Amino acid sequence: MTSQVSSPAEQAAPADPPAQPPAKEVRRLDRVIIRFAGDSGDGMQLTGDRFTSETASFGNDLSTLPNFPAEIRAPAGTLPGVSSFQLHFADHDILTPGDRPDVLVAMNPAALKANLGDLPPGAEIIVNTDEFAKRPMAKVGWDTSPLEDGTLEAFRVHPVPLTTLTIEALKDFGLSRKEAERSKNMFALGLLSWMYHRPTESTEAFLRQKFAKKPEIAEANVVAFRAGWNFGETTEDFAVSYEVAPATSAFPPGTYRNISGNLALSYGLIAAARQADLPLYLGSYPITPASDILHELSKHKNFGVRTFQAEDEIAGIGAALGAAFGGSLAVTTTSGPGVALKSETIGLAVSLELPLLIVDIQRGGPSTGLPTKTEQADLLQAMYGRNGEAPVPVVAPRTPADCFDAALDAARIALTYRTPVFLLSDGYLANGSEPWRIPEPDELPDLRVHFATSPNHTLADGTEVFWPYKRDPHTLARPWALPGTPGLEHRIGGIEKQDGTGNISYDPANHDFMVRTRQAKVDGVEVPDVAVDDPSGDAGLLVLGWGSTYGPVTAAVRRVRAAGGKVAQAHLRHLNPFPRNLGEVLGRFEKVVVPEMNLGQLATLLRAKYLIDIRSHTQVSGMPFKAEQLADVLKEAIDG
Amino acid sequence: MAETTAGKTPEALALVPRATGQQSMKDFKSDQEVRWCPGCGDYAILAAVQGFMPELGLARENVVFVSGIGCSSRFPYYMNTYGMHSIHGRAPAIATGLATSRRDLSVWVVTGDGDALSIGGNHLIHALRRNVNLKILLFNNRIYGLTKGQYSPTSEVGKITKSTPMGSLDAPFNPVSLALGAEATFVARTVDSDRKHLTEVLRAAAAHPGTALVEIYQNCNIFNDGAFDVVKDKQQAQEAVIRLQHGEPVRFGADGAKGVVRDRATGDLHVVEVTPENEADVLVHDAHAASPTTAFALSRLADPTTLHHTPIGVFRDVQRPVYDTLMAEQLDTAVEQRGKGDLATLLAGNDTWTVVG
Numbered sequence: 001m002t003s004q005v006s007s008p009a010e011q012a013a014p015a016d017p018p019a020q021p022p023a024k025e026v027r028r029l030d031r032v033i034i035r036f037a038g039d040s041g042d043g044m045q046l047t048g049d050r051f052t053s054e055t056a057s058f059g060n061d062l063s064t065l066p067n068f069p070a071e072i073r074a075p076a077g078t079l080p081g082v083s084s085f086q087l088h089f090a091d092h093d094i095l096t097p098g099d100r101p102d103v104l105v106a107m108n109p110a111a112l113k114a115n116l117g118d119l120p121p122g123a124e125i126i127v128n129t130d131e132f133a134k135r136p137m138a139k140v141g142w143d144t145s146p147l148e149d150g151t152l153e154a155f156r157v158h159p160v161p162l163t164t165l166t167i168e169a170l171k172d173f174g175l176s177r178k179e180a181e182r183s184k185n186m187f188a189l190g191l192l193s194w195m196y197h198r199p200t201e202s203t204e205a206f207l208r209q210k211f212a213k214k215p216e217i218a219e220a221n222v223v224a225f226r227a228g229w230n231f232g233e234t235t236e237d238f239a240v241s242y243e244v245a246p247a248t249s250a251f252p253p254g255t256y257r258n259i260s261g262n263l264a265l266s267y268g269l270i271a272a273a274r275q276a277d278l279p280l281y282l283g284s285y286p287i288t289p290a291s292d293i294l295h296e297l298s299k300h301k302n303f304g305v306r307t308f309q310a311e312d313e314i315a316g317i318g319a320a321l322g323a324a325f326g327g328s329l330a331v332t333t334t335s336g337p338g339v340a341l342k343s344e345t346i347g348l349a350v351s352l353e354l355p356l357l358i359v360d361i362q363r364g365g366p367s368t369g370l371p372t373k374t375e376q377a378d379l380l381q382a383m384y385g386r387n388g389e390a391p392v393p394v395v396a397p398r399t400p401a402d403c404f405d406a407a408l409d410a411a412r413i414a415l416t417y418r419t420p421v422f423l424l425s426d427g428y429l430a431n432g433s434e435p436w437r438i439p440e441p442d443e444l445p446d447l448r449v450h451f452a453t454s455p456n457h458t459l460a461d462g463t464e465v466f467w468p469y470k471r472d473p474h475t476l477a478r479p480w481a482l483p484g485t486p487g488l489e490h491r492i493g494g495i496e497k498q499d500g501t502g503n504i505s506y507d508p509a510n511h512d513f514m515v516r517t518r519q520a521k522v523d524g525v526e527v528p529d530v531a532v533d534d535p536s537g538d539a540g541l542l543v544l545g546w547g548s549t550y551g552p553v554t555a556a557v558r559r560v561r562a563a564g565g566k567v568a569q570a571h572l573r574h575l576n577p578f579p580r581n582l583g584e585v586l587g588r589f590e591k592v593v594v595p596e597m598n599l600g601q602l603a604t605l606l607r608a609k610y611l612i613d614i615r616s617h618t619q620v621s622g623m624p625f626k627a628e629q630l631a632d633v634l635k636e637a638i639d640g
Numbered sequence: 641m642a643e644t645t646a647g648k649t650p651e652a653l654a655l656v657p658r659a660t661g662q663q664s665m666k667d668f669k670s671d672q673e674v675r676w677c678p679g680c681g682d683y684a685i686l687a688a689v690q691g692f693m694p695e696l697g698l699a700r701e702n703v704v705f706v707s708g709i710g711c712s713s714r715f716p717y718y719m720n721t722y723g724m725h726s727i728h729g730r731a732p733a734i735a736t737g738l739a740t741s742r743r744d745l746s747v748w749v750v751t752g753d754g755d756a757l758s759i760g761g762n763h764l765i766h767a768l769r770r771n772v773n774l775k776i777l778l779f780n781n782r783i784y785g786l787t788k789g790q791y792s793p794t795s796e797v798g799k800i801t802k803s804t805p806m807g808s809l810d811a812p813f814n815p816v817s818l819a820l821g822a823e824a825t826f827v828a829r830t831v832d833s834d835r836k837h838l839t840e841v842l843r844a845a846a847a848h849p850g851t852a853l854v855e856i857y858q859n860c861n862i863f864n865d866g867a868f869d870v871v872k873d874k875q876q877a878q879e880a881v882i883r884l885q886h887g888e889p890v891r892f893g894a895d896g897a898k899g900v901v902r903d904r905a906t907g908d909l910h911v912v913e914v915t916p917e918n919e920a921d922v923l924v925h926d927a928h929a930a931s932p933t934t935a936f937a938l939s940r941l942a943d944p945t946t947l948h949h950t951p952i953g954v955f956r957d958v959q960r961p962v963y964d965t966l967m968a969e970q971l972d973t974a975v976e977q978r979g980k981g982d983l984a985t986l987l988a989g990n991d992t993w994t995v996v997g
Contacts, residue, residue, distance in 0.1 A: 057993050202991060253997035257989050267987055274983050281741050301974035303981030306741060306967060311766035315733035318726075318763070322706070322737025325724060326745070330737070348727050438992065441983045483722035483738075483745050484657075486701045491670070491717050493725025503672060504717065 024233070025240045026197075031090030032244055033098035034192065037115045038107030039076055040069060040083040043185035048085025050189055050206065054198035056258035056435055059246030060089040063551065064260075065097035065624070066431045070288065070371040077136045082114040093250035095551040095558075097432065099626040103195075105188055107131065107162070113140045121154040126191065128184070130163035158237055162187055169227035173220050183224035190228025195241050200229065254437040261400035261429035262289070264436065265359065266296035268407025270303055273329045275408070276415055276447035280305045281328035283319030285312055285338065288371040289427040290361040293333045313341035317358070321345060324354040325492075327451065327482040329411060333359040336378045337368065343386050346420050348494045350390040350518065353469075353478045355414035355421075357407075358382075358392075362426040364622045373622025374427035376547055377598035382422040383576055383605065389515045391522035393417070394575040396424040398550035401436035403429060406573065408445060413525055415449050418477040424575070426597070428624045429548045452479035452488055457500070468492055468502040476521035527574040529581040532588075534568035535561070541638050542589035546572040546602055549595055549625060556630030563631075565638050575602070583610045593617055593637050595630060649697070650847035652773060655743045656702050663694035670720040676711060681832035681858035685779065686718055688838045693721075696746070696846055703746045706735040708755040711786050712779035712858070715750040729760020732767040732776065739773050740964040746846075749776040754784050757793040757813050764853075765822035770963040771850035778815055778855045779832075783864035796945045801863075816939040816955055819853045820932045826852035827935065828954040832859060833872050837883075837952065844954050850962045870947050882941065884953030886927040890938070899923070900941065909937040911949055927957040 034051070038044045045066055055062050065086040074081030088098035103124045106112035108131040119125070132145050146152055147159060166184040167177055186207070193200055204222050211218035232238045259267075273280035284294045286309070298307040306323070310316040317332040324330035334342065339360050349356045362378045364370025382394050393413050397406035403425055414421040455464035456479060466488040469478050481488040490502060498505035499513055532542070545553040550571050557569045570585060572578070586592055586606065594603045595617040603616035617633050619625055649658070668690040676682045693703065703721040707713035709728035716723030722745075726734050731749045739747040749767075756764045756778050767774060783801070784790040790803040794815065798807035819827045826848040830841040838856065845852035857868045870880045882892045882900065890900040891914060899914040899922035914922060929935065935956040942950040975981075 053991055057991055059993055059995070248995065251995040253995050255988065255992050255994050257992045270981075270986065271983060279741065281737065283737055300981055300986070301971045302978045303983075303986075304971060306971070308737065308740060308967075310733065310736075311762055314730060315736070315763050315766065318730045318733030319737030319740070321726075322724075322734035322739075323741040324737075325704075325734075326738045326742040328741045344727050345730065352724070438987050441987075483704045483742065484699075484702050486699065489701055489720055489722055491672075491719075491723035491725065493716070493723075494727055495725065 024238075027240055027242050029242050029244050030092060031088065031094060032103065032196065032242065033086065033088045033101045034103045034105070034196075035084055035086040035101035035115060035118075036105045036188070037082055037084040037111035038185070039110065040071065040073055040081045041076060042083070042107045043182075044083045044085050044107070047185045047189045048087060050203045051192060051198065052087055052258055052433060053202055053206070054193060054200070055087065055089045056256070057202055058199055059248065060091065060244055061093050061247040061250045061435060062087060062089040062258070062433075063094055063097045064088075064433045065428070067623070068372055077108055077110050077131075077139045079110050079114050079140055082110050084111070084115060089244060091245040091247050093247060095555040096624070096627055099628045103192075105192065107184070107188070109137045109142060109146070110140045112146065113142070116151075119155060122156065124156045124158065125152060126158045126160055126188070128162035128188075129159045130161045160191070160231070160237075165227065165231060166224050169224055170220050173216070173223075175220065180220075183221055186221050186224040187228035187231070190225040190230075191232045191238075192228075193225075194229040194232030195238065197241060197243050200225070251435065252437065256435045256437055258433050259401055259404075259436040260431060260433040261397065261403040261425055262292040262361070262431070263296060264401050265397070265403035265407050265423070265425060265430075266293050268404040269293075269297065269329075269331055269357070269411070270300060270305060271404070271441070271444055272408050272411035272447060273305070274303070274441070275444050276329050276411065276449060278327065278329040278449070280331065281320060281323035282307045282331045282333065283310055283316040283323065284308070284333045285310050285316045287313070287335045287338050289363055289430045290333045290335050290338070290359065292430065293359065293361075313338040314345060317342040317345040317356075321349055321352070321354060321356055324349070324356050325352070325483070327480070329357075329415070330355065331357040331359060333361070335361050335363045335371075336365045336381065339378060339381055339385065346392060347386040347388065347390045349420040350386070350392060351494045352492050353418045353518075354480070355418055357410050357414055357421055357423055359423045359425065361430045362424060364620070370622045372427065374548065374624060375597050375620060375622065376424075376426055376549070377601065377620065378424060379546075379575060379598065379601040380604070382424055389519060391519050392420050392422055392576065393522055393525050394422040394424060396547035396573060396575055397429060398547060398571055398573065400429050400432045400434050404436070404439075408447070409573070412445060412447055415447055416477065417475055417521055417525055418480060419522065424547060426548050449480065451485070452481035453485060455487065466490060467500045469497060470500050471517070476517060476524060523577050525577055527577060527579050530570050530572060530579040530585055532568050532570045532585055533557075536566040539566040539568040540590040541566070541593065541634065542568045542570060542586070542591070543593045543595065543634055544570050544572065544586070544602075544606075545595055546575060549597065552625035552627050552630055553595055555627035556625075556634055559627060559631040560634045560638070563635075565635055567634050567638065572602070575605075578609070586610050586612045591615060591637055593634060595619075595625060595633065597624070652847055652849040653696065653698060653746055656746045657699040657744060659697050659699050663697065663700070665691045665694060667700060668693045668720050670718050672717045674718050675714065677862050679861040680711070681781065681860070682712055682715070682779065684832045684835065685777070685838065685856055685858060686715065688835050689777075689842065690719070691835075692839050692842045695843070698746050702744055703748070704735075704738060705748045705750055706731045706738065707750040708752075708760055709786070710752040710755045710784075711860070712750055712752040713755060729755055729758070730763060731755070732760065732763040732774065735774050736767055736770070736772045740967050743773070743964050743968060747774050749774055751776060751778050752785075753778065753780045753782060753792045753794040753815070757815060757818070761793075765818070768819055768822040768824040768851050768853060771823075771825050771960050772963045773850060773965075775845050775852045776854065778853060779858040780815060780855050781858045781860040781864055782812075782867050783860050785860045785863055789863035812944050814939055814942070814944065815853070815855045817936060820936045820939060820956060824853050824956065825850045825958050825960045826954070827855075827956045828853070829855040829857070829950075829952045831857045831868065831871055831952060841954065844957060848957060850960060868947065871950055871952070880948050880950060882938075882949060882951040884925050884927070884938065884951050884955065886925055886954065886957070888925055889922040890925050890951075891922060900938070907933075907937075909934070909941060911941065927954045929956075930958065932956055
């Protein structure tokens, strides 16, 4: 995200950050949900990111939900152009970005209109009154001002002329009106930072670093930010500020940072390569919402990371597969449409039995679908989207921070079993963020591999030879012999090959054997048993989720339990193969509900495999589940 | 540059380990039975490549052949090196990943006219523009063989095949023109049956740092027999084939009676009868010319239907930074500037807080 602040100024650095307000009332809250909303050009994502950083460093638990249009700059002031960032923070552990905002910051009429429906009665709205002129209101179909016609009577409205105040604060900088008003997002951030007692040092340091080459602009931003803070402190309209204490007990001891899913996933890949002692190679083609992984890995060439931006999705995975043949930890990153293009190469990787990570940051489909929205509808594509019997293990992270561990786990499976592996993240995890306990490198799993270095088979005449498809009897993995290893020269390909020798074979019995063996290898991948959380010990209902539904499902389960309901919860990280105990777990419960952001893909797999009457609950709105609605679904399931 | 058993190592292969002893053609033959149709031009190319490899003197285990799909793409199975028979059209992409991650390998791509120019056209042009250290052998038989005889992207207009009973409609690609347009740094054409010329071209391609595209006219005796007779038949070839030699006047025909001259008005090239008056105007071939313009004009001399005035040899051989070298240099630079990456530092980032138990 880029800052919308770009005003030159010559003011010297002001003194210390503003002190906390002495006189006004301070209330304690256990949690707050704030949504910043504005035009795609208003810098809402940056504002949200900064508020998140302040909140993370303060020690709250938090969860975020950026929500923005696919258009880079949709027409200004229109509903399709609204970009928002929701942040939920608390003094205890939380699981979702929250269902309904307690506070909405609306930078213009479109932002207010687009988000009004999500607000509960009594919510606070901080609205930029400067934008509520006739034309911008007409753009969203308001003939009269909602600030005056009673539209907002259920809410607590703070009308603030954000633009005017920002321009006023920056009047000494000699900026044009247009330049100065770009800092209004920092004014808003300052105001919210005052309201919630956020530490401000990191934002000021951030602004100075971001605009290090333009110190005047940095100062203008800092001044706008402080002006927002001071406005809160001095204006009577803001009579109350709020404290949300650090979530001390929610976190085990350790050093923490805030991290988004795509960043955690990128770090997981770098960590996996280090733990495997292999060079990391990414072959990729830009696609939303996966491109950030390409960007991030491209920054870390000093880790020996090679990133190759290919001519298309097919070449991205092709290059990765070539690098895998050469002994790299090879990765391709994409989203659903890219997976469709990569399918044939994934099939080749299945046949070649080389390690390869296919990272699919799922988005709304089909076709181009909803590029910036989330969905879980690529599960069956990952499972079955290839010609022939081409089984591929599938791993799905559950939270943004969990993308780190999931990447390591996917790499473990790929390297151990010499197979392509799907890592199914999604847009919600990719862009959402949460606190993460930073692991020490020596806590990470050992992923080192053994390359073949010598012949592995003796022919009848005593000749020692290398057979590329002679398998490890335990894992069924074939040996990984790298080009450059003398004596092990061999040829592999997509044509069916003879067991052992790897030579081309059209023999019917051999093909039957090879198909079954490849399947058996994937079926035999070691995955931990699924754990069931059932504090009551006798719940009749199990809710089973996978991937990014973990947060909303767990939050819903807590609500149900808090209301006295009995519900057991389990969550799948491994979709292929399923945990060994899954059938037994499902069979223990009278009812099983599976919520998914698709039309029931996991439910279909479970019904087919375990012949259990799954209750599928689905949503494909491009947005994550809301805990409140899921809780209702669970309550209904308990009752009915 | 290391002295070798077989001669000097070209710069392009300086990072590839050398064979320890003398190699022979036999060392490069795998134990697999060759299964092309009897009489296929691929046999001759295979023999020429197997015969040429010992001359390079590379450690066999550091040589990799990557192919796509099609008759020619069975090639890797017959080479006793590392090899991958991949999927249709994708060999340049796969080989790019291998070559950019393993600069100690000599990576060769074997492909055909359908594989490289139809389904895999995108990967071919991008490999050429990037100048990855790959040697691409494009077997052009102007027909789809493995699928039993449909027209290909190099077939002449009006080609009668199973899929075009009334004649094909699409204009063919000229692979040399295409490669020159795609910023290729090395482009050559040769013929399957001319072992000597083929070997010379392979030698030049192997020595070239970066992507080398070698178009090899290859006879499919089942579905397009005789497609290249005009350039193979000694008598006809005299008039049909223009042998390009760097630094030499571009002359052909009996006793070099014909030559190529530049039209002063248009800059285009034409074939003329050489006379004492115009002899000084005959184009002198410069494969190292910075601009591909003249090489392109040479590539357009051939009549796509009759193949008359088909130049063979090295059209273009110029130096441009090699992609895999640049990629490796960026990694080195990153380490120089920021030190070798430290995982703990990376994971911690700049904004952390500590929770004490």
